[in-house]
Amino acid sequence: MPGFPQADPIHGLLGGLMIGLAAALMLIANGRIAGCSGLFARAVGLSSAGIPRVIAMAFAIGLPLGAALVAMLGGVEARFPTSMFRLALAGLVVGFGTRLGSGCTSGHGVVGMARLSPRSLAATATFMTTGIATATLLPIAG
Numbered sequence: 621m622p623g624f625p626q627a628d629p630i631h632g633l634l635g636g637l638m639i640g641l642a643a644a645l646m647l648i649a650n651g652r653i654a655g656c657s658g659l660f661a662r663a664v665g666l667s668s669a670g671i672p673r674v675i676a677m678a679f680a681i682g683l684p685l686g687a688a689l690v691a692m693l694g695g696v697e698a699r700f701p702t703s704m705f706r707l708a709l710a711g712l713v714v715g716f717g718t719r720l721g722s723g724c725t726s727g728h729g730v731v732g733m734a735r736l737s738p739r740s741l742a743a744t745a746t747f748m749t750t751g752i753a754t755a756t757l758l759p760i761a762g
Contacts, residue, residue, distance in 0.1 A: 643730050655727025657718035721747070
């Protein structure tokens with residue numbers, strides 16, 4: 621792909637289908653929105669609502685372990701363009717924003733957009749605009 625020599629559209633398509641399937645299964649099977657920020661908040665005790673805490677904890681632990689397993693089996697080497705401190709700080713800022721916005725990209729962007737939720741349409745437009753502006757204006761080298 622021009623401008624994205626490392627892009628693999630087939631992997632992106634398969635990943636997107638898996639995310640959509642997981643979100644649909646969560647909604648159909650549990651009647652709950654598959655929002656990562658809500659699940660993480662429940663896992664660490666910031667929220668008392670939602671699915672049982674043990675399930676949220678399994679999700680919070682399984683997500684990075686599953687990614688590590690797939691990377692290991694697929695021979696993928698993770699490289700980050702900045703320090704681990706900056707990544708942790710960025711994660712905290714994103715976590716604050718998801719609490720402030722009552723959801724994250726998975727809750728608003730995947731499930732909320734599919735349901736044509738006005739709140740999710742506004743939230744997704746806001747975080748996409750902010751993300752694009754930030755990526756354009758700030759250097760990624762740490």
